[in-house]
Amino acid sequence: MESGTFSRYSWVDFVFSVVGVCTFLMDWGSDVWVATEFYCRGDFSWFGVLVGLMVLSSVVIQMFSWFWFRYDRELPGFSGLAGSGIVFCGDRVRLFCLLHVLQLGFLCRHISAIRQGFRVWWRKEAGSEYAVYLTHDLSMLRLIETFVESAPQLILMIYVMLSTNWARTVQFVSVAASTTSIAWMLVDYHRSLRSFLPDKAKQRWGSSLIYFLWNLLLIGPRVAVLALFSSVLPELTAPHFLLLWLVFLLWAWRQNTDFMDSAGGEWLYRATVGLIWYFSWFNVAEGRTRGRSLIYHSFVSADGAVLMACWWLYRDPVQTEAYTLVLLVALPLSHLLGLLLKALYYCCFHPTLWRPPGSPPPPPHDLPDSDASFRAFSPQDQTPSPQLLNKRMSHLAANFYTHTDVFRKCEAAKSAESSCL
Numbered sequence: 001m002e003s004g005t006f007s008r009y010s011w012v013d014f015v016f017s018v019v020g021v022c023t024f025l026m027d028w029g030s031d032v033w034v035a036t037e038f039y040c041r042g043d044f045s046w047f048g049v050l051v052g053l054m055v056l057s058s059v060v061i062q063m064f065s066w067f068w069f070r071y072d073r074e075l076p077g078f079s080g081l082a083g084s085g086i087v088f089c090g091d092r093v094r095l096f097c098l099l100h101v102l103q104l105g106f107l108c109r110h111i112s113a114i115r116q117g118f119r120v121w122w123r124k125e126a127g128s129e130y131a132v133y134l135t136h137d138l139s140m141l142r143l144i145e146t147f148v149e150s151a152p153q154l155i156l157m158i159y160v161m162l163s164t165n166w167a168r169t170v171q172f173v174s175v176a177a178s179t180t181s182i183a184w185m186l187v188d189y190h191r192s193l194r195s196f197l198p199d200k201a202k203q204r205w206g207s208s209l210i211y212f213l214w215n216l217l218l219i220g221p222r223v224a225v226l227a228l229f230s231s232v233l234p235e236l237t238a239p240h241f242l243l244l245w246l247v248f249l250l251w252a253w254r255q256n257t258d259f260m261d262s263a264g265g266e267w268l269y270r271a272t273v274g275l276i277w278y279f280s281w282f283n284v285a286e287g288r289t290r291g292r293s294l295i296y297h298s299f300v301s302a303d304g305a306v307l308m309a310c311w312w313l314y315r316d317p318v319q320t321e322a323y324t325l326v327l328l329v330a331l332p333l334s335h336l337l338g339l340l341l342k343a344l345y346y347c348c349f350h351p352t353l354w355r356p357p358g359s360p361p362p363p364p365h366d367l368p369d370s371d372a373s374f375r376a377f378s379p380q381d382q383t384p385s386p387q388l389l390n391k392r393m394s395h396l397a398a399n400f401y402t403h404t405d406v407f408r409k410c411e412a413a414k415s416a417e418s419s420c421l
Contacts, residue, residue, distance in 0.1 A: 013135055014117040016188055020142060021110040023184050027150065030173055034157075049156055057149030058103045060272065061141055065105040067265040068137065068392070069096060106141060113138055136393040139192035146185045147276045150178040151223060158227035159234075165319055186215050193397045207349035214345055217338030219280050221331040222304065228327070229307040232314035241278065244303070248274035255285040255292075259392065283399045297339065304335065 031054055038047035073093070099105050113134040157178070190211050230237045252270040260266040276282045281296050283289045308331065315324070 011121050013132070014114075014121045016191070017110070017113045017117050017135060017138070019184065020138065020188060021107075021114060024107075024110060024142070024145075027178060030178075031149075031153065033173070046156065046160060050153065053149050053152050053156070057145055058106075060148050060268075061106045061145050062100045062103055063268060064141060064144060064265075064272075065109060066097070066100045067260060067262070067268070069100075069105075071261045071265075106145070109134070109138055109141065136192050139189050140393060140396070142185045143189050143276075144272055146182050147279055148272065150182050150185075151219070151279045154178050154182075154223045155227045155230065158224065159230045162227060162231040182216075182219065186212050192393060193400050207345070210341060210345045210349050214338045214341035215280065217334050217341060221335045221338070222279055222300065224327070224331055225304045225307045225311075228311040228315075232311050240307075244278055245271075245274045248277040251277075252284060257284045259284070259396075283396075286399055289399075301335065308332075 031050065035047055035050050035054070038044075038050060096105070096108075099108055116134055187208055190208050226237075229240070249270055252273045257266060257270055257273070259269045273282060273284055277296065281293055283292070285292070308328075312324075312328075317324075
């Protein structure tokens with residue numbers, strides 16, 4: 001990709017959009033199936049927890065989608081909603097509000113992304129930049145949906161298997177569907193962030209594979225340890241989560257996150273980040289992340305060791321004899337391997353936007369996609385509007401890839417350019 005230009009929408013992006021909506025529907029269908037099985041068997045407590053997770057996830061996703069709708073509709077010249085393709089006339093605004101109340105906003109965004117992607121890729125119509133805009137927003141929403149719903153559901157499914165000491169086919173299907181959804185989200189989110197780099201055309205699938213593996217090897221043992229702890233001390237599961245979530249929420253607040261465009265939206269984001277940190281590391285602030293990442297992984301590793309020790313002390317030796325030794329060896333080794341792969345990724349595969357100290361910031365026309373070029377486009381109009389800038393994924397890309405204050409310099413240069421216009 002050349003500097004200052006957009007990432008063009010390709011057939012790969014279209015495939016990711018189609019697979020994304022398929023995994024979303026498959027995950028949702030498996031959740032309904034499992035909930036029905038729990039209800040029919042009389043397991044009303046598990047049924048309530050599962051339905052509660054589904055409702056919580058849906059509400060959180062709709063809130064983020066609605067907040068973004070409100071932000072985007074205030075941008076001058078933005079002819080369609082990011083993620084819906086709906087023009088901002090009064091009747092359709094009310095219609096879109098109703099769709100969110102009915103918990104259909106996220107699905108509508110998926111359908112709109114596929115529709116716009118088909119128009120761009122297959123029918124060669126205009127609007128490639130707009131299609132990319134939609135896929136970036138969906139990537140972030142899928143990330144949130146994964147950690148608000150899919151990861152907790154994995155804990156619930158494993159907990160049920162451990163509690164009953166056997167599993168039905170539907171439970172294996174649900175675990176497989178949730179795992180598939182998490183794995184695909186990780187790859188998709190990584191691709192979305194990568195597309196903000198000016199040299200993204202040079203990126204290889206090898207780095208994405210390493211990124212996927214170290215996340216999977218860290219999240220997998222984390223979920224398993226939480227499920228093991230819940231199987232022996234279920235009454236302490238909620239207090240443990242609330243305590244860590246409050247700590248993570250305060251940490252996100254102390255890092256002065258600036259992801260949303262309103263105070264209420266920002267606190268929603270911080271609360272969601274706290275939930276994500278309960279399972280996996282997620283960078284939310286600019287600058288070097290090595291120190292924050294080291295603190296996080298040290299804390300989570302110590303917490304995991306305590307949870308594992310609690311399970312060892314309170315487990316049923318007879319019932320768990322078949323897999324105790326395997327878990328005691330496999331979980332710590334998987335966690336250690338995940339940390340090593342993460343170190344390998346950052347040493348050998350992680351691209352940055354680093355520039356030597358004292359070097360001048362890039363000119364406004366040569367900024368990365370995430371700053372100068374990532375503007376909202378009308379599907380029918382290929383002329384960029386300098387006032388329009390999607391700050392959501394660009395902030396995340398800056399946090400993930402930048403090791404200096406280059407993005408702040410770029411932002412100052414961009415502001416100077418806009419004032420001249």
